Amino acid sequence: MSEFILEARDVHRAFGQTQALRGASIAVRRGEILSIMGPSGSGKSTLLHCLAGIYTPNQGEVWFDGARVDKLGETKRTELRRDAFGFVFQFGQLVPELTALDNVALPLLLAKQPRRQAYAQAAPWLERLGLEEHGDHRSGELSGGQAQRVALARALVHKPRVLFADEPTGALDTLTGEAVMDLLVTAAREEGTTVVLVTHDARVAAYADREVIVRDGRAITTPSSAVA
Amino acid sequence: MIRMGMRLTLRGGREAVIRLIVTTLAVAVGVTVMLGVFSLFNAYQNTTARQCWECSPTTIRSASAPASASAGGTASPQGPGRPVGVNPDGTVDLAAAQQAGAKELWNFSQDFFQGTELRRLDLAALTADAPTLPGMSTVPAPGQYYVSPALSHLLATVPGDELGDRFPGHRVGLIPRTALYSPDELAIVIGHAPQELASRQATKPITAMSTAKEVKGTTTIYRFAFAFGTVALLLPIIIMVGTATRLSAARREERYAAMRLVGATPRQVATVASVESFVGAACGAVLGTLAYLALSSQVTKVNVTGTRFFPSEVSPGLLGYLGVLILVPAVSAFAAVRSLRRVQYDPLAVTRRATPKPPTVKRLIPLLLGVALFVVAVNLPATSNAGGVTYPSLILTMWGVVLAGPWVTMWSSRLLARIGGGAATMLAARRLADDPRATFRTVAGVTVAVFVGTAVAGVLPTAVAAETSGQRAPLTDVLRLRYDLGGQGEKVGLSPDQAAATLHDLRAMPGVSAIPIYLGAAAPGWTPASGTPPPPGWQPPPDYVSCAEAAALPALGSCAPGQTVSVIAADELFIDNPLMLHLPVLGYSDVDPTNGHSTAATVPPAIDLGKLQVTTLMVAASSPAALERARTYLDIHAPVLIGMASPDEWSTNAAGPMTFGEVASVRGAQYRAAQQMIMFVVGLTMFVAGCGIAVATAGSLVERKRPFTLLRLSGTPLRTLRRVVFLESALPLFAVSVLSGLSAYAMALIAVRSLAKGVSMSFPLGTYSVAVSVVVVAALGVILGSMTLLSRMTRSEYARFE
Structure with a gap:
């Protein structure tokens, strides 16, 4: 078994005339928390989306657990996202018509788990993240920090092998952001989940085991965190 | 996923409930209108399926061929014999x-x-x-x-x-x-x-008796008009229902994208979306059906073809109900799935939306081509197949107006941006210019209705008015009776004694005057009884009238001073299309109805009218009651005995005891019925299109709740936002309706000028202005009504979005 659970090899990705990635390569170890940093427009979110199978690269390879992700069809990538990955984004990720508990149970319901079982599995996550009193609240009735915790619970409820977090504290104040990151890191460590974290905030990046800088569409591995 | 879809639809919070209500109401309105149209169409179909007992019955005929048939006449459809x-x-x-x-x-x-x-x-x-x-x-x-x-x-x-x-x-x-x-x-x-x-x-x-169905000349026209009207009506209904089911589509797409992100397959998202649309459409279909049932007694009173239908026949039928209850939700669900194609391939909530290419001036080509083709069509000789060019040109022009709509919307918005100052104008103009096709789509129904309504208002009232106007106006209430067609082609009339008695009695009635027209001596060389066609150059016997008596109706013409008897082109008075009635007829033996060329004739000397048979009576009455009294008297004492094979013979022979106005009325009734039906469809189209605008305006507000709230939070006055919303809806509505109305008016003018030379256009400006004003005020009212929604929606407490 490879040391790396996730790899991007010489990945290129363009949007029309805009070249977002120009040969980015990174490798993520099992169970590690990796932060991807870089200025706005550097291509860090695009790299995360390629790693997560949301985008397919125009050129290069993406590997997950020894299998090519970029060669998978849409259905397989959807199943991969549903079964093996979890996501926390800056905002806009909760289904507004659903309650907090519904949102957390959603990945399990999509995976066709029995309803009762899905909710039984989702409820402890709300409790674990301090949201037990907000289970029947819709996203519009939650604060920014609460909504991010619900998103975190939803991302982890089905025990994903990799958690992708794109600016998870971008819309939060410092204190709330730190609280969310504490919960994210703690939960990930407890579950043994690998985390790929995109941020431009050095304080958030400090939660990571290792750091990769993306600049002009290329990943630059810092000397202190170079992959051995 | 079906359960999830139901959950999102029915218990998805206030916005979901509002969306469900609006969708339900919009679909209900569409379904009610559709059922109403189906009902009337069914009733019309039932009417045309009625046994025509007054049509040609089965007669007994001899085995030998009739003389007329052997001489080149038309053989009877019932058999070869007499x-x-x-x-x-x-x-x-x-x-x-x-x-x-x-x-x-x-x-x-x-x-x-x-x-x-x-x-x-x-x-x-x-x-x-x-x-x-x-x-x-x-x-x-x-x-x-x-x-x-x-x-x-x-x-x-x-x-x-x-x-x-x-x-x-x-x-x-x-x-x-x-x-x-x-x-x-x-x-x-x-x-x-x-x-x-x-x-x-x-x-x-x-x-x-005949067991045939009654087939009038208008049957095919009505069938076509009903079919055309239904299609014209379905367009705004589909737009409205489509708009309603796509309410706050962007927000829903974000939600579906979020679901895709956490692993929902495209099929699962499609299931949720179709369940949501299906529920709204199904509720709307049921509500619309109930509304139709509640209103059905009123629908039976709708006079579409000029006469009411029997209430029991005004029903959409089981197929109509089932069709609406099954097809509307099914089509709605399908449309919802189709509209999600973009989301299925983009699980990110952030959609990279490309601005569509602006419409080009090429969009005007079909409209210009249609008008040009129409000009050619109406100027074609009457003998050529003008209809083959006219109808395609009309359809091309109408399609051209719809196709030109986005281009006009874009240019009107650019004009607005150039001449108007201020933030509201800029915001509205930019949004309109960004996607003029989508903006125009919401007012397309009104545009089509304005086009059809203007064209109909321009042509049909002119045709109806022309038949009883001008020179013909004094003859409108004059009753005309023809006594010379009762036999087998023999030209006979009332004997001098019969005529004298009839005239005496008529003239004794208060308010009644009568002018007899006399049959001259038979021309030698041929008689109808011979059974052979008349030899070349043979002229029928002339008709005469007393100058003193004819003076009572100056429209017929005038005699020379001192003249006592005049020749009169009496056949001209019995033409079935008053538009073709060429006056004067006094002094002429014949008038060519196609070009109005008259053949002058003189009266032989020493003619004694008192000894001649009366072939025609012209009876004028001072009041409707006096007219009916005269007609009743004539029915009993001097009936016109015309054998009729079918009801339609009347309008073709036009030889019965009718006034000139009634002759015009028979023809005009067809125009009026067609006009009434078209206006009925136009009215419904306007109504549905108005509802569509309401739904679209409300939908665009819900869609842009976030930017509007932020604009308001950042100090933009509410009145500015109101102006933005108002301009966005009112500008395309106004601009394209003007284009549509002007195009239709131009075509009506071309038609009237070319097809009825000398007839001025009787455009019902008053009625039209009132109708258009009502529509415009209603549409603006709908747009203004949404302003309360804008005010409530953009309150600062709604500034949080997740």
Whole structure:
């Protein structure tokens, strides 16, 4: 078994005339928390989306657990996202018509788990993240920090092998952001989940085991965190 | 996923509930209108399927071919031979008829009462199994008659000398519904003794009544118009329902994208989306059906074709109900899935939306081509197949208006941006210019309705008005009777004694005057009785009129000073299309109806009118009651006995006891009925399109709740936002409606100028202005109504979005 659970090899990705990635390569170890940093427009979110199978690269390879992700069809990538990955984004990720508990149970319901079982599995996550009193609240009735915790619970409820977090504290104040990151890191460590974290905030990046800088569409591995 | 879809739809919070309510209401309105149209169409179909008992019955014919047929005439559709039992003077040889197996004597005629057609059938049973009307078990006995409910009401309320005295006998019952095409129809079936009816000209011995359906000249037009109207109406309904089911689509797409992100397959998202749309559409279909059932009694009162339908026939039928209840939700669900194609391939909530390419000037080409083609079509000679060019050009022009709409919307928005200052104008203009196609789509229904409405308002009232206007106006209420077509082609009339007695009685009636037209000496060289066609150059005998008597109707023309008798082109007075009536007719023996060229003729010396037969009577009356009294008198004492094979013969021969106005009315009724039906469809289209604008405006507000709230939070006054919303909806509505209206008006003007030279356009400016104003005010009201939504939606407490 490879040391790396996730790899991007010489990945290129363009949007029309805009070249977002120009040969980015990174490798993520099992169970590690990796932060991807870089200025706005550097291509860090695009790299995360390629790693997560949301985008397919125009050129290069993406590997997950020894299998090519970029060669998978849409259905397989959807199943991969549903079964093996979890996501926390800056905002806009909760289904507004659903309650907090519904949102957390959603990945399990999509995976066709029995309803009762899905909710039984989702409820402890709300409790674990301090949201037990907000289970029947819709996203519009939650604060920014609460909504991010619900998103975190939803991302982890089905025990994903990799958690992708794109600016998870971008819309939060410092204190709330730190609280969310504490919960994210703690939960990930407890579950043994690998985390790929995109941020431009050095304080958030400090939660990571290792750091990769993306600049002009290329990943630059810092000397202190170079992959051995 | 179905459960998830239901959960999102029914318990998805306030916004979901509002969306469900708006979708339900929009679909309900569309379904109610659709069911109404289906009902009326079914009723119309039932009417055209009615047994035409007044159409040509089955007569008995001899085996030999008639002389006229062998001479190049048209053979009878019922057989090659001459009718058996009919005398040369049009009366019946009763013994011969009975010997040949006739079961009944049949005499159908058409009368009028105050401009309304009255169908009269005189019958005499010869056998016990004599045929009768559908739904009636027996033939009325001599001295008895059956009447339609509408005529029964008139007989009870109108003085007998104006109507009732025309019908011998007494009422014994009502004509059953199955024999009538409308509750308003005036019809009577009168029983006679065989000997009595046999002596009346134009009576036929028959063996069976017609079982054919009544096919009028307008049937095909109505079918086409109904089909066209239904399509024209379905367009805004589909747009409205589509808009409603896509309410706050962007927000929903974000949600679906979020679901895709956490692993929902495209099929799962499609299931959720289709369940949401299906629920709204199904609720709307049920509510619309209930609303239709509640309003169905009112629908039966709708007068689409000029006459009401029987209430029991106004129903969409089981297929209509099932079609609406099943197809509307199914199509809605399918449309929802189709609209999600973009999301299925992009699980990120952030959609990379490309601004669509702006519409180009090429979009004007079909419109210009359509107008050019129309100009060519209306200028084609009448003999060529102009219809083959006219209809495609009309459709091309209408399609051209719809195609040009986005281009006009874009340029009007650019103009607005250039001439208008301020943030509101800029915001509205930018949004309109960003996607003019989507903006125009919401007002497309109104545009089509304005086009059709303007064209119809321009052409049909002009045609109707032209028939009784100008030179023809003084003749509108003049009754004309022709006595020279009663026999088998023999030109005979009232004898001098009969004419003198009739004229005496008529002139004794208060408010009634009469002008007789006399038949001159037969021209030598040919007689109709010879059974051969007239030799080349043979001229029919001329008609004469007394100059003193003709002076009562100056429209006919004038005599030279000192002249006492004039030749008159009497045949011209019986033309069935008043538009083709060329006046004056005095001093001419013939007028060519196609070009109005007259043939002048002089009166032979020493002519004595008192010794000539009267072929025509012109009767003028000072009031409707006096007119009906005169008509009743003539019906009894000097009836016009024209044999009619079918009701449509009337409008083609136009030789009955009708006023010139009634002749125009028969033709005008077709125009008016068509106009009424088109206006009915246009009105409904306007209504549905107005609802569509309401839904679209509300939808665009919900869609842009976030930017509007942020604009308001950042200090943009509410009135500025209101102006933005108002301009976004009102500008395309106004700009494209003007284009549409002007195009249609231009086409109507071209049609009138080219097809009816010398006739000025009778555009009902008042009615049109009121109708357009009502529509514009209603549309603006709808847009303004959404402003309260804007105010509530953009309150600062709603500034949080997740």
